[in-house]
Amino acid sequence: MNNLKILKLNSFIKFVFLGGLITILSNGSLLLMLYVLPLGLSTFLSRIFHAYLGYLANKYSVFKRKGKPIAYILLVIVSWLLQWFLIKTLSNLGFSYIFSVIIVIPFLVLFSFVSQKYLVFRK
Numbered sequence: 191m192n193n194l195k196i197l198k199l200n201s202f203i204k205f206v207f208l209g210g211l212i213t214i215l216s217n218g219s220l221l222l223m224l225y226v227l228p229l230g231l232s233t234f235l236s237r238i239f240h241a242y243l244g245y246l247a248n249k250y251s252v253f254k255r256k257g258k259p260i261a262y263i264l265l266v267i268v269s270w271l272l273q274w275f276l277i278k279t280l281s282n283l284g285f286s287y288i289f290s291v292i293i294v295i296p297f298l299v300l301f302s303f304v305s306q307k308y309l310v311f312r313k
Contacts, residue, residue, distance in 0.1 A: 201252055205303050208247040216240035241266045253311035261310045265302065273298055 220236035227235070241263070249257050273294060280290035 201307075202303055205248065205252045205306075206299060208251060209244065209299065209302075212240055212243045212247060215243065248306055248311060253307065255311050255313060257306075257311045258309075262306070265305050265310060269298055269302055272301070 216236045216239050219239055220232055223232035223235060245257065245259065245262050249255070276294045276297070277287060277290040280293060281287055285293070
């Protein structure tokens with residue numbers, strides 16, 4: 191049983207590490223695109239790039255199984271809406287945007303991991 195717990199922890203650590211790396215890459219691409227493209231197009235393309243890299247990393251490295259691309263796209267949309275809603279709600283309660291983001295991001299990482307494990311990349 192302990193080996194199973196370690197395996198689950200390792201996949202979560204890999205998920206967080208790769209997610210952080212992909213965030214750095216997609217934000218780097220955003221900064222580069224801002225030199226030649228309008229803001230709206232740059233942010234849109236960087237989010238697509240981020241989602242695409244995330245899907246591939248989770249498919250081939252974290253969960254190592256065939257996923258459901260439509261479910262992944264829906265999860266990306268739901269996560270974005272949930273992030274917006276939670277940050278907006280916390281800020282309406284008097285918290286700063288920065289503090290709200292600090293509170294919301296760990297929740298969203300856990301939500302995304304569980305959703306991908308049991309919905310997008312389930313056995």
